[in-house]
Amino acid sequence: MGLCASCHLSHLTTKDGRLMTNWSTTxxxxxxxxxxxxxxxQPVMVSHVLSGHPAAFLCSSDTMFVGCHVPQMPGNEELQMGQIYFLMPLSNSNNPLSLHELCSLAIKAGLALQTEA
Incomplete structure (x- = not known):
């Protein structure tokens, strides 16, 4: 996914220009x-995140491509520090990801990360 290029950075700048250094520590x-x-x-298992979301699945932002089905992460996989994951409704698992959907997810991620800073 386009926004994934930034997920491996060790720092980002906040809205007010401060350096945010904990990017890879969560x-x-x-x-x-x-x-x-x-x-x-700390690293967490997929099953732990999904425990409160029975009608959802997790996917890594690194595996999201236009025109492809979004791969579901297995429950026994551990989420990696410094990575971005999306909680997606199960109803989306059978449809290829459209450009519009990918852009919408990128915007939501950008807003969530801005709010965090």
Missing amino acids: VKVINSGDGRLQEFK
Whole structure:
């Protein structure tokens, strides 16, 4: 996904120009529906994140491409520090990702990360 290029940076700049240095020290999960950001300060299992979301799946932002199905992460996989993940409704798992949907997710991620700063 286009916004993934920035997920490996060790620092970002906040809205007021301060340097944000903890980018790679958390796992970030963005809800694709409402854009809310969940952050975890240690690696966490997919099954833990999904425990409160029975009608959803997790996917890595690195695996999202226009025209392709979004791969669901297995419950026994550990989320990696410094990465961005999306919580997606199961109803989206059977449809290829459109450019419009990908752009919408990128905007939600950008807003969530800005709000965090």
